[in-house]
Amino acid sequence: MRNKIVAGNWKMNTTYDEGENLIKGIIEKKSTVKSDVTLIVAPPFTHLCCFAEPLQKAGVGISAQNCANHEKGAYTGEISAAMLASIDVQYCIIGHSERREYYGETNDILLEKVKLALKYNLTPIFCIGEKLSEREAGKQFEVVKTQLQTVVSQLSAVDFAKIIIAYEPVWAIGTGKTATSAQAQEVHAYIRTVLKETFGAAADNTSILYGGSCNPATAPELFSQPDIDGGLIGGASLKADDFIAVASAF
Numbered sequence: 031m032r033n034k035i036v037a038g039n040w041k042m043n044t045t046y047d048e049g050e051n052l053i054k055g056i057i058e059k060k061s062t063v064k065s066d067v068t069l070i071v072a073p074p075f076t077h078l079c080c081f082a083e084p085l086q087k088a089g090v091g092i093s094a095q096n097c098a099n100h101e102k103g104a105y106t107g108e109i110s111a112a113m114l115a116s117i118d119v120q121y122c123i124i125g126h127s128e129r130r131e132y133y134g135e136t137n138d139i140l141l142e143k144v145k146l147a148l149k150y151n152l153t154p155i156f157c158i159g160e161k162l163s164e165r166e167a168g169k170q171f172e173v174v175k176t177q178l179q180t181v182v183s184q185l186s187a188v189d190f191a192k193i194i195i196a197y198e199p200v201w202a203i204g205t206g207k208t209a210t211s212a213q214a215q216e217v218h219a220y221i222r223t224v225l226k227e228t229f230g231a232a233a234d235n236t237s238i239l240y241g242g243s244c245n246p247a248t249a250p251e252l253f254s255q256p257d258i259d260g261g262l263i264g265g266a267s268l269k270a271d272d273f274i275a276v277a278s279a280f
């Protein structure tokens with residue numbers, strides 16, 4: 031019923047040549063991944079235009095890591111959703127904790143980005159998750175609820191049906207400290223409950239991905255949980271073998 035998805039967020043890694051080698055490796059090994067698993071890669075902006083065609087030919091989705099919260103105009107250095115759509119990008123990661131933390135992206139800004147992505151037919155991969163101090167204070171449910179209600183709950187039912195959610199506890203990102211499958215499942219189930227409050231049974235069709243030190247060793251148990259529909263992978267997506275091994279964990 032729900033799409034199984036494994037997406038690689040390369041962040042600010044790989045020169046163009048390194049990136050090209052990486053997608054070659056992923057495309058070569060893709061046949062070992064079950065056909066009902068959607069693979070997506072999110073390289074840096076500079077690589078998107080040249081990677082779109084080979085990835086799409088191979089049946090691998092292509093995503094940006096961010097887009098502007100304005101449609102167009104005098105915003106030096108920004109990349110709009112329309113620009114991404116014009117080079118056949120299909121997905122856009124929005125609200126990654128690194129954008130929230132280092133670039134001051136608030137829930138209000140993220141709502142603008144999500145709406146623009148949807149307007150240009152990009153599928154948002156909307157990221158939420160609590161910081162370590164919030165987890166230690168037992169506030170993880172409160173935090174993700176606010177992140178959902180200020181952005182996702184503002185969408186129409188038609189737009190909601192298109193969105194992918196990624197739960198990425200900030201304390202698990204790049205730390206080697208994966209959430210246990212029970213910790214992750216607990217929050218994923220809660221996210222679905224919050225989405226059901228606004229959108230009802232449609233939330234049963236929403237793919238909710240786990241992110242945060244997910245790797246070939248931890249993916250099998252995480253992906254076996256009932257509300258975990260795949261992963262948003264950072265470090266382990268930078269090696270074709272590891273990325274494919276994670277995607278083979280279903």
Ligand code: 13P
Nearest residue numbers: 039203204242243264265
């Ligand atoms: P790591 O897999 O490196 O922890 O990164 C997760 C992440 O931030 C994916 O968006």
